Amino acid sequence: MFRKTILVLVLLLVPSVSSCGGRxxxxxxxxxxxxxxxxxxxxxxxxxxxxxxxxxxxxxxxxxxxxxxxxxxxxxxxxxxxxxxxxxxxxxxxxxxxxxxxxxxxxxxxxxxxxxxxxxxxxxxxxxxxxxxxxxxxxxxxxxxxxxxxxxxxxxxxxxxxxxxxxxxxxxxxxxxxIRSEVAQIPPQNRLLVADHAVLGYFAAQYGFTQEGTITGSFSSEAAPSARELAALEDKIRQSGVRAVFVSEAVNQTLADQIAADTGIKSVWIYHATLTASGGPAASYLEFMRYNVKAIVEALR
Ligand SMILES: [Zn+2]
Structure with missing residues (x-):
């Protein structure tokens, strides 16, 4: 009886999915x-x-x-x-x-x-x-x-x-x-990256940068930094000569702007894990990378 009911439900559902779901x-x-x-x-x-x-x-x-x-x-x-x-x-x-x-x-x-x-x-x-x-x-x-x-x-x-x-x-x-020809414009001593979270590790490893620190202190955007962690990051930025903090859709912009203001560096937008809608500046993966590399080179060269 139970199986019959399920069969009827399936038969009822299939045509409706095909006709209105587009699937x-x-x-x-x-x-x-x-x-x-x-x-x-x-x-x-x-x-x-x-x-x-x-x-x-x-x-x-x-x-x-x-x-x-x-x-x-x-x-x-x-x-x-x-x-x-x-x-x-x-x-x-x-x-x-x-x-x-x-x-x-x-x-x-x-x-x-x-x-x-x-x-x-x-x-x-x-x-x-x-x-x-x-x-x-x-x-x-x-x-x-x-x-x-x-x-x-x-x-x-x-x-x-x-x-x-x-x-x-x-x-x-x-x-x-x-990317190799673009990053060649950045003097080696400027190749220091601070991002909102640890998004630039593979980029840094491939193209000769160091990921100096992150705002969240985590791989994910879900963590929030404590006041002490923020102060430690700002000290590191001042001491190591980091020139910009890169911020994406993953973390609130206000925090990055505050760090930039406190330390006198730039806060620069990059894309992190999503494309833009078609017609936007990062509508494909290739455009996404070109946008990010241009932003990094512009900020650090
Ligand atoms: Zn991420």
Whole structure:
């Protein structure tokens, strides 16, 4: 009796999802349905998948993934996806409980798999630093992971996915070359980074900078600094000759402005874990990195 009731409910639900949700097989034209957690992961998935996939991006642009609260519609989007692409490395703490509660059957693919994660000083984050995308060389690994997962799920289009990946990896290598030529304008003694949280570790390691300190003293934007921690950071900024504090959507701007005012340095906006809407200054991952590198070079050279 109970099973019959469930069957009836399923039969009732299926047509309504297809007709109004845009997620049914007809609505996607038989395309491979995939989901990406962040807008940055989504952009890279879209570069590899092109028109062959039907992509849903879970977090709206402007979202800070460290404190993302899933909405009711997110459960349906997850349940619909054949592949769920996450950044991984501990970024999406909400994801595993949500997958379990929705009974999603899609394959979870962490695009950062295979990247040697940096440790986070002073953090109990067991997995390491999640901000892998701040080095385009890591995003080459993402691209290879995405192409492999799409090809495995949809072998008929494997050649397309591989070809798209080759093109995108070439643009990531160009980006890496461009970043090296840009940061060459910064004198070595100025290559000191302070950000709102530990977002620039991979960038610093790849391009010869030191991450001197962070406002939150943490990998995540969720922690708030004590007065003593703030005073210690300001002392460090004064003593080491740090020239700017980089602030993103992750932390309140007022705190960064106060540190900048107290120490006489600049407070400079960078993008952290989200793209902008199309037409904005960071509408793709490549634009996101170019924007951030220009901001860093402008502030430190
Ligand atoms: Zn972050």
């Amino acid at each position: 049914g097989p007809t609505a996607t034209g038989g395309k491979l349905r995939v989901l990406a957690t962040t807008s940055i992961v989504g952009d890279v998935v879209s570069q590899v998948g092109g028109d062959t996939i039907a992509l849903t991006i879970l977090m709206p642009v402007g979202t800070d993934p460290h404190d993302f609260q899933p909405r009711p519609q997110d459960a349906a989007a997850l349940a619909d996806a054949r592949i769920i692409f996450s950044n991984g490395a501990g970024l999406e703490g909400f994801l595993q409980p949500l997958l379990e509660s929705t009974g999603a059957t899609g394959k979870l693919v962490e695009v950062s798999a295979g990247i040697t994660l940096l440790a986070l000083p002073g953090s109990d984050q067991a997995t390491g630093d999640p901000h892998t995308w701040m080095d385009p060389n890591n995003v080459i690994t993402w691209t290879q992971n995405i192409a492999a997962a799409l090809s495995a799920a949809d072998p008929a289009h494997a050649a397309d996915y591989q070809a798209n990946a080759v093109v995108y990896i070439a643009s990531l290598r160009d980006l890496d070359t461009w």
